[in-house]
Amino acid sequence: MLNLRTCATKLRPLTASQTVKTISQHRPAAPRTFQQLRCYSAPVAAEPFLSGTSSNYVEEMYYAWLENPKSVHKSWDIFFRNANAGAAPGTAYQSPPPLTTSLSILSQTQSLVQAQPNVDKLVEDHLAVQSLIRAYQIRGHHVAQLDPLGILDADLDSSLPADIITSTDKLDLAVFKERLRVLTVGGFYGLDESDLDKVFHLPTTTFIGGNESALPLREIIRRLEMAYCQHIGVEFMFINDLEQCQWIRQKFETPGIMQFTNEEKRTLLARLVRSTRFEEFLHRKWSSEKRFGLEGCEVLIPALKTIIDKSSEKGVDYVIMGMPHRGRLNVLANVIRKELEQIFCQFDSKLEAADEGSGDVKYHLGMYHRRINRVTDRNITLSLVANPSHLEAADPVVQGKTKAEQFYCGDTEGKKVMSILLHGDAAFAGQGIVYETFHLSDLPSYTTHGTVHVVVNNQIGFTTDPRMARSSPYPTDVARVVNAPIFHVNADDPEAVVYVCNVAAEWRSTFHKDVVVDLVCYRRNGHNEMDEPMFTQPLMYKQIRKQKPVLQKYAELLISQGVVNQPEYEEEIAKYDKICEEAHARSKDEKILHIKHWLDSPWPGFFTLDGQPRSMTCPSTGLNEEDLTHIGQVASSVPVEDFTIHGGLSRILKTRGEMVKNRTVDWALAEYMAFGSLLKEGIHIRLSGQDVERGTFSHRHHVLHDQNVDKRTCIPMNHLWPNQAPYTVCNSSLSEYGVLGFELGFAMASPNALVLWEAQFGDFHNTAQCIIDQFICPGQAKWVRQNGIVLLLPHGMEGMGPEHSSARPERFLQMCNDDPDVFPKLDDFDVRQLYECNWIVVNCSTPANFFHVLRRQILLPFRKPLIIFTPKSLLRHPEARSSFDDMLPGTHFLRVIPDSGPAAQNPEQVKRVLFCTGKVYYDLTRERKARQMEADVAITRVEQLSPFPFDLLQREAQKYPAAELVWCQEEHKNQGYYDYVKPRLRTTINRGKPVWYAGREPAAAPATGNKKTHLTELQRLLDTAFNLDAFKDLA
Ligand SMILES: Cc1ncc(C[n+]2csc(CCOP(=O)(O)OP(=O)(O)O)c2C)c(N)n1
Ligand SMILES: [Mg+2]
Secondary structure: OOOOOOOOOOOOOOOOOOOHHHHHHHOOOOOOOOOOOOOOOOHHHHOOOOOOOHHHHHHHHHHHHHHOHHHOOHHHHHHHHHHHOOOOOOOOOOOOOOOOOOHHHHHHHHHHHHOOOOHHHHHHHHHHHHHHHHHHHHHHHHOOOOOOOOOOOOOOOOOOOOOOOOOOOOOOHHHHHHHHHHHHHOOOOOOOHHHHHOEEEOOOOOOOOOOOOEEEHHHHHHHHHHHHOOOEEEEOOOOOOHHHHHHHHHHHHOOOOOOOOHHHHHHHHHHHHHHHHHHHHHHHHOOOOOOOOOOOOOOHHHHHHHHHHHHHHOOOOEEEEEOOOOOHHHHHHHOOOOOHHHHHHHHOOOOEEOOOOOOOOOOOOOEEEEEEEOOOOEEEEEEEOOOOOOOOOHHHHHHHHHHHHHHHOOOOOOOOEEEEEEEEHHHHHHOHHHHHHHHHOOOOOOOOOOEEEEEEEOOOEOOEOHHHHOOOOOOOHHHHHHOOOEEEEEOOOHHHHHHHHHHHHHHHHHHOOOEEEEEEOOOOOOOOOOOOHHHOOHHHHHHHHHOOOHHHHHHHHHHHOOOOOHHHHHHHHHHHHHHHHHHHHHHOOOOEEOHHHHOOOOOOOOEOOOOOEOOOOOOOOOOOHHHHHHHHHHHOOOOOOOOOOOHHHHHHHHHHHHHHHOOEEOHHHHHHHHHHHHHHOOOEEEEEEOOOOOOOOOOOOOOEEOOOOOOOEEOHHHHOOOOOOOEEEEEOOOOOHHHHHHHHHHHHHOOOEEEEEEOOOHHHHHHHHHHHHHHHOOHHHHHOOOOOOEEEEEOOOOOOOOOOOOOOHHHHHHOOOOOOOOOOOOOOHHHHHHHHOOOEEEOOOOHHHHHHHHHHHHHOOOOOOEEEEEOOHHHHOOOOOEEHHHHOOOOOOOOEEOOOOHHHHOHHHOOEEEEEOOOHHHHHHHHHHHOOOOOOEEEEEEOEEEOOOHHHHHHHHHHOOOOEEEEEEEEEOOOOOHHHHHHHHHHHOOOOOOEEEEEEOOOOOOOOOOHHHHHHHHHHHHHHHHOOOOOHHHO
């Protein structure tokens, strides 16, 4: 018998124009490792002319014909029909009709085909079987037995697929007949009961045959049911990559592939014991404490451990995890291996907090742990990122941290560092951030090269039934957008779970793409342990009460298989219970809760051993002249050969060059200087956000594009110094929540990086509000974790309408933790005040100050988030320039810029001090000049709004004893800075004087949409600012 090689090309109908040559070109060079090598015994194999390479061609042709007889030439059609109908070798072939077809030959050909009455049926049956196989691959998961409770089926699509046979009793003939009848009536396959024992050839797109190339239909159906309709539902046929689909088919279809050794079974049982007994222990000791236990999904622990073991085996040595409340303590104890006494002591209400800050509840804290993986004997670091209650908010943060860890260890393909994200079913479907995070998964500057997602799908969200919580059949459908395979698995079948987790980890290490494991389980208790689930889910919970715990079920199974015996099982339980009891006894010695022990991202070396900054000073943020000039020159040139830039850009670079010659900088150059100098000092810089490479306002141009060569780019910032740190500048997806979360996570990984996120316009940060409110503002207070992320928020009232105008300074200022009524008792405001604040908020009015504040961010001995309201029109404002002199060594960031004109020279004569911040300063100075009031009115710029420069402003106020104090802003009165500044200014002067307001009226919208109104409002506020009688009647 002749062996015909199989081929992995897609079985698609061949068109008449396809020649032997093109077919062979399409064939992959070498067979993939997952391919089966099959002995193929097609009827045509015995043909005498089939030898050598021609057999490949014929095989291709044969498969194409099986799929669609019309896709091959008529002569081949006839040949295959004859061969399949049993024509003797040598007789099946008939020479094709000549081009001038004679009727007589045609009729001869047809008569032979007609003489084989079974041929049509045979072909149709083969096609039917192929369709049937494909139907199982596509829709088998809809009938898989996924729900341990047997109530909901896990997918909300209740219609049974009409094209698969779902005799769950494994070909119970009566059921099968009925089903078959329905299918026949539905016109699907035309198969018959009598076909059950006929043998059919299997296409290359299935692996159910194992070493067989053909099987009886009965066996085909049985094997398909085994692969696709048991406790695992595989969703993957939407993936449009043949290799990936073949890989998955092989993993689930190959007969007997899901076998476990006794050793593996015992390990699995031991892990289930730990998971189950941990929750039981907590329940016994603290029955009235909320812990969001894992009961009903105890299998999560072996599932995660399997993913970690397999990944470790594949070379991963650092796993970063994010997860919600459910089962978190159990994961900390049994996956991350946090000391049990550290967990138990948190249940003690008398425990005092050792660290400053608010702390957080125990099921939100993070963790970092390095240990040996017992299965692989390799080192592994596990980090669970601290998270807020806001479900799924940690997803992008985990991704960002993972990307950073990969970046810093040169892991460009994600082979050493990976992330695992856990989700609840309701949150996974409901929270948009999940979608945003998925869309980062394959972007070059954001990919972490595959995340394993695990859904604890307990088929309920608090009290809400899935049918009210999502419109998609599964909670996991969101993953389909990135072609992630989705493995649904019945969580009461621990071996199926472990199998699926192994496959998921292998998928990740093979294809470096996301994958989802959907653990279909139940929630034994209410939402938390105090909740009564019967109020809202009475039937479900009646069923849950009857449900045997998975540990018990699995132990019984293994005992019945003789893998363990009862005493061994009991001993395993007793052993773990003892571990818990002993840890509990030790936990009573803990008197103080050290949140620092729960840090998810320690920064070794950055702090002293007891976690303090190494100094409380900040060196000058100035830079020497040569470096300023050098950076300026690179910023105004194209540092590679033969690179054609756009003419407009040439002009911009030329202007930059002239500025450098004149020793001045504008905004873009100041940023360049700050970045370039930090790169020289080994500080990695990452600037991310929408269109940041060019800059929304076309001022930055950090990536040059060759006008003649597609995709050829150049980043001059990376051509500054011989051993500089790398500069990453990346346009992001159109997301704020996801991308800001990602950058926050990136900034968590190292203190020696300046990570900046720029909003397209400042107001768009509100779609990332959760990251700001939950992480950036209170992160250190909750989790003792510092973070130096920088937010660049374009802000300014420029007549562009209610959107695009305001970065909402009022919101950031309202969340600052400095006390408006207390003048701080500090020797050193410059650094100490920064150390004590929760974040720094600035609005710089000069490029030099912008330069200094960026550099200060890194030169400080600690890290705080920095919010910068950045200008728009000032980017090109001729007065918004700074001299090199303001950036040289010895210079530093100015928290306040006092007036330096005639008013400052004669302060006693000054009638009014206008305090302001940001761009309005330029409007005020222009107006003051026009009104010739330079000696009457001083203008003081508050560059650092928070922490509030009490000390400097006190000095300013005292300098002008006769002056009225006015806060002037261009924003509306209920917005901007006024509410924040006023009480603090009053504190600086001991409430000795009023602080008046010159600015826009209160309003609901941030700005008018009408240009004329905008200008009228501006003029009105300037009038008030310079009308020295404006507040007379109010005094
Ligand atoms: C963004 C957000 N909205 C609402 C809540 C309140 N909440 C806490 S848990 C929960 C139900 C979550 O259900 P699911 O995701 O299925 O997880 P489970 O509790 O079932 O494990 C809700 C609505 C929250 N924590 N976060
Ligand atoms: Mg749920």
